[in-house]
Amino acid sequence: MTTICYIAHPDISDSSSQQFLIQSGKWQQSCDYVDLANKQNWLDAEQEGQRLSQYDQIIFQFPLYWYQAPALLKQWLDVVWEELPVECLKGKSLGLVIVVGAKASHYQAGGRVGRTLSELLSSYEVLAKHFGMAFRPIFAIYQFQYLSEVEKQRLMWEYLFYLSGGDASHFRQYQRYLIEQAKLNVPKGVTMSEVERMQWEQMVTQLELSADELEELMDLVNEVS
Amino acid sequence: MTTICYIAHPDISDSSSQQFLIQSGKWQQSCDYVDLANKQNWLDAEQEGQRLSQYDQIIFQFPLYWYQAPALLKQWLDVVWEELPVECLKGKSLGLVIVVGAKASHYQAGGRVGRTLSELLSSYEVLAKHFGMAFRPIFAIYQFQYLSEVEKQRLMWEYLFYLSGGDASHFRQYQRYLIEQAKLNVPKGVTMSEVERMQWEQMVTQLELSADELEELMDLVNEVS
Numbered sequence: 001m002t003t004i005c006y007i008a009h010p011d012i013s014d015s016s017s018q019q020f021l022i023q024s025g026k027w028q029q030s031c032d033y034v035d036l037a038n039k040q041n042w043l044d045a046e047q048e049g050q051r052l053s054q055y056d057q058i059i060f061q062f063p064l065y066w067y068q069a070p071a072l073l074k075q076w077l078d079v080v081w082e083e084l085p086v087e088c089l090k091g092k093s094l095g096l097v098i099v100v101g102a103k104a105s106h107y108q109a110g111g112r113v114g115r116t117l118s119e120l121l122s123s124y125e126v127l128a129k130h131f132g133m134a135f136r137p138i139f140a141i142y143q144f145q146y147l148s149e150v151e152k153q154r155l156m157w158e159y160l161f162y163l164s165g166g167d168a169s170h171f172r173q174y175q176r177y178l179i180e181q182a183k184l185n186v187p188k189g190v191t192m193s194e195v196e197r198m199q200w201e202q203m204v205t206q207l208e209l210s211a212d213e214l215e216e217l218m219d220l221v222n223e224v225s
Numbered sequence: 226m227t228t229i230c231y232i233a234h235p236d237i238s239d240s241s242s243q244q245f246l247i248q249s250g251k252w253q254q255s256c257d258y259v260d261l262a263n264k265q266n267w268l269d270a271e272q273e274g275q276r277l278s279q280y281d282q283i284i285f286q287f288p289l290y291w292y293q294a295p296a297l298l299k300q301w302l303d304v305v306w307e308e309l310p311v312e313c314l315k316g317k318s319l320g321l322v323i324v325v326g327a328k329a330s331h332y333q334a335g336g337r338v339g340r341t342l343s344e345l346l347s348s349y350e351v352l353a354k355h356f357g358m359a360f361r362p363i364f365a366i367y368q369f370q371y372l373s374e375v376e377k378q379r380l381m382w383e384y385l386f387y388l389s390g391g392d393a394s395h396f397r398q399y400q401r402y403l404i405e406q407a408k409l410n411v412p413k414g415v416t417m418s419e420v421e422r423m424q425w426e427q428m429v430t431q432l433e434l435s436a437d438e439l440e441e442l443m444d445l446v447n448e449v450s
Contacts, residue, residue: 066306066352067351068293069299071303074290078296082290114350114351114354120347120351122345126292126338127292
């Protein structure tokens with residue numbers, strides 16, 4: 001799954017959350033970023049169509065300003081997507097990565113905002129439909145500024161899983177993904193002795209066995225019920 | 226009820242629907258228009274706050290591009306409203322006048338678009354809530370280009386009623402409004418003889434009596450049921 005992620009933020013260098021996401025995204029080798037604030041990154045509709053055709057998945061990544069994307073994203077859509085051939089996106093996925101300043105609980109009926117992100121951003125769902133794309137569940141990050149280091153690390157993996165086309169709320173898929181990553185990546189910046197490396201590999205194997213057992217158990221439960 | 230109507234359209238002179246609405250709006254003496262495409266009409270937040278404080282009602286009027294407002298409106302919101310004191314709009318009304326190219330039936334669950342205008346534009350409802358404003362039902366105009374002259378005339382009066390704070394789906398209110406307008410305005414561009422004027426006035430009086438009777442009847446029905 002190859003991904004292109006368009007960031008709509010007036011100044012990425014000034015945003016700790018965007019910096020964090022871009023740094024995280026670098027682990028995902030098949031993900032490219034485009035900063036829409038830099039107009040030099042804008043292509044005409046034909047060139048953009050060609051660029052987009054190389055990816056399986058398109059992500060719009062932005063902070064929520066006045067319960068919408070920053071004007072930048074819409075400017076780009078109005079100018080470039082207006083001219084895009086409707087077939088060039090067919091079968092691809094469209095995802096949204098949204099950075100929200102307020103609490104998640106505000107975004108529900110009866111909450112302070114009173115509308116869900118799905119409602120507020122439903123125009124992108126319809127945009128995807130218009131182009132024959134699959135619209136993915138929104139990846140929302142609430143109150144990034146209050147996240148602990150541990151929470152940020154969790155966020156990083158969930159974000160990487162999202163970029164790769166996964167959904168961390170699917171527990172089993174996400175578990176498999178993490179085990180796969182643990183196999184591929186020894187923790188960065190850590191020098192390991194031969195013994196430590198063996199222990200690491202044993203731990204990963206153990207996790208994999210547990211995951212297999214869990215799956216067998218769930219299959220069994222499904223059969224019985 | 227005084228109204229200020231901000232139009233977000235890249236080129237009003239090129240839009241027959243916007244021209245029609247502005248011409249219609251001239252009948253409503255207490256409505257002022259601001260063309261946002263002309264950046265000279267943009268004020269800084271303080272001046273805009275002062276301008277807005279003079280009106281009871283704010284309207285955003287725009288065509289639907291990609292199921293949202295044109296980027297122009299969001300640019301203005303991001304720059305000007307971002308700095309607006311939250312108290313300066315309290316108690317006012319926010320209305321939306323939306324020109325939609327497609328059929329109304331597309332904008333519903335199961336329709337081609339699959340989302341309602343209320344959903345697609347819910348961020349404005351939340352914006353109104355944020356500023357302590359009353360959000361009004363959306364005034365939507367579908368497929369303006371296919372309207373007959375008679376339909377356009379109906380649209381004109383419904384639009385004027387909306388600008389004055391009314392809702393044409395409230396039949397009795399709307400009826401009273403039309404009678405009031407008929408009293409005030411003799412049809413334009415028509416020279417009437419004394420006899421014709423008397424006939425016109427008699428007709429209006431007759432309509433008013435019918436409206437009174439209808440109201441009495443409805444009150445009676447309400448008492449009985």
